[in-house]
Amino acid sequence: MTIGDVADRTGLPAKTIRYYEDIGLIRPARDPNGYRSFAETDVHKLAFLGRARALGFSVEDCRTLLALYEDETRNSADVKRVAEQHLARIEDKIAQLQSMRDTLTHLVRDCAGDSRPDCPILTDLAKG
Amino acid sequence: MTIGDVADRTGLPAKTIRYYEDIGLIRPARDPNGYRSFAETDVHKLAFLGRARALGFSVEDCRTLLALYEDETRNSADVKRVAEQHLARIEDKIAQLQSMRDTLTHLVRDCAGDSRPDCPILTDLAKG
DNA sequence: GATAGGGGTTCCAGTGACTGGAAGGTCAAG
C-alpha cells in the first residue's frame, strides 16, 4: 500500500504520515523503488494515532499510548494516568477559554458597533 | 525607564517586550548607551497588549486593536468585528474541547486503572 | 585600578505538530 492509499484510508494527510515516520511513530517498509510500503499493522497504528490526536493527546502522549497498546503486559493504570493528566489539562484549558469568553461576551454586547469611535472593548483593554 | 522596570510594571517578560519591539508593536526610544528607554505611552501600550493577549487575541489582532485604539476616527464597528470573530473562534475551541472532555471522561471512568492490561481507553483508540 | 554583580544588548536555535513548496524520480495510460 502506498502513502496515498493510507492517507485515504486513515484520513491523515500524507505529509503527516511522513512526519510520523520521521519522528519514529511508525516504520513502514520500503519498496525497491523507494516508495513506502504500508502493511495493515501500519494502517492500524496510524488510525490509532489519528484517534488519539483527535482526542487532543500530544504526539508524545500518543507515543506512550502506542507503546502501551503494543505491550501486552501493560498495567491499565499507566494508560489511565496518561488519560487523566490529559483530561486535567483539557479542563484547565476549557476553564481558561470560558473565562475569556465570558469577558468578551460582555464587552461585545456593550459595544455599539457603529460608526462612532467610543468602544467599551478598547476602554477595557486600555484600563484593565 | 529600562526594560526591567517595564517588565515589573506590566508583568510581561523582558524577552516578550523585546519581541514586541521586533515585530513592530512598540518603538521605544534608546538611551545613548543603547538601552531601550520606555516612556509612559510605551508602558501603556504594553499593558494594553498584555490584556489583549490575556483575552486570547492573536498578536495580529492585537496590532489591529492597538491601531484602532490610537485612531480617534475609528468606528467601534471595526473593533466589535475583531472581537466577535475572536469570540467565535473561542466558542469553537470550547466546543471542541468539551467534546474531547466528554469522551475522555467516559473512557477514564470505565478504566480500572489497576495492574491488569485490559483497558477501554486503548480499546477505543484501537477501534474508534 | 581590579573585580564582582546585576543590569542591559544582539543573535541564533528550539518549541509542537505540522504544512507548503521546490526539485526531482517512478509509473501507467494514451
Next chain:
DNA sequence: CTTGACCTTCCAGTCACTGGAACCCCTATC
C-alpha cells in the same frame, strides 16, 4: 514519447515566545 499523477527528500515557515551564548554598561566594593 509525453503527460499527469503519483512518489521521494529537504528546506522553510507557522505562532508567540523562550533559552542561551557572547558580549557591553554601570555601580559598588576592596
